[in-house]
Amino acid sequence: MKELDIKELLRRAEELRALFVLGQRVIPFLEDLFTFVGEVQPLLEEINNSIKENLSKMPNLTKQLSKVTEATELATNEILDIIDGIFYKLDILQSNLKEIENNCNVVDNFVDNFSTLMMRKESSQINPEYFIEEINKIFENFKSEYNKMTSFSTFKEMIESIRTDSTSIMLALQVQDITSQQIAAVNHLLDTVQNRLTKLLSKFNSNDVQTMVSQATETINVSKLHREVAFDPDAVETLVGNSTKQDEIDRLFQQGISTSIEKNKVETKEKNFGSEFETKESPIEEDKPISQSDIDALFEQNKQNK
């Protein structure tokens, strides 16, 4: 019985030893596993945040592209309306020119009548009193016909109007620059999203997860389209009520925004600027687009204070 117990004890001891050997081999693996899980956790959080962040940008992209389409459509319609107007005015000009062309015989008639009268006078067929009466009639008639066929004021008006229309087209065409900036902004954002996701995926197998997590993508406001387009992400906003904004900027120039300038001066820590501005209440809110008249007012204030 005792022999059996000792044998059993030895067998159990052997099993226990094997277990310790296994434990010794497994511990480094478990340590690696714990380290891996510890490293992967921030990565997973980063992926989660990145997806959330990128998804939150998508509606904004859609909105921006929608604004581009809207702006392009508005500008195109505006240009087409102006062109319709130009065609109408050209039709009027053409019809006036045609009238002039048809009435060219007015001059011919005048010359014919005048020369006939002169010939009759030369050959003494008419007396001087009658001659004067006749010549007055011929001139009066010519003057009346001439005034009928030419309305130069209409020509002048039409030309001036077409000039104004061309200016309006020029204004509408600026939408090309504004919308290209907006598209560049969208393109840039898509590139950024793509780059970040690519980086995340490429780093997924890397041991150096921690370094990746803290990496942030640098934002440069230049996007590569058919050419490099530098952009203002809110460019298309300038199309809405631009004239009002310009007026506000002009007003700002006149009134001065010294308080904001002073504040900005402190924030930017730029020396030798802004001290000449008086302290006044700023009529403009921070980070809000302002109009041309406000800008003018600001520059005017700056000039006066120099």
Added chain:
Amino acid sequence: MKFLVVDDSPTMRRIVINALKSFGIEDIVEAEDGQDALTKLQQNKIDFVITDWNMPNMTGLDLTKTIRNSEQWKNIPILMVTTRGLKEDIIQALQAKVNNYIVKPFTPQVLKEKIMAILQANQK
């Protein structure tokens, strides 16, 4: 009087140049960004600069700062024509010593008014 029109958008350059020509200004040089503008400034005797803000390589703001820091060009009038209409932008432009500022889209009339205002102020 020689004008330098700086904008990375060829369309905008053309629009500004067309407007200038309609005012009777024919002597015009164009540049596609701030760097190009500096080259053009070196090659020509420029009397007036009209510049965009957002441009690759060198922005209109940096161009303005470079011009104002140059002994040779510091007195050249600069008119900024841009889509940037935030107050902070305007202040930055003022700090860089831009002479005046127009928000796109603009009418040729506004452009003319600003050019005339700058020229008149410079004459005083």
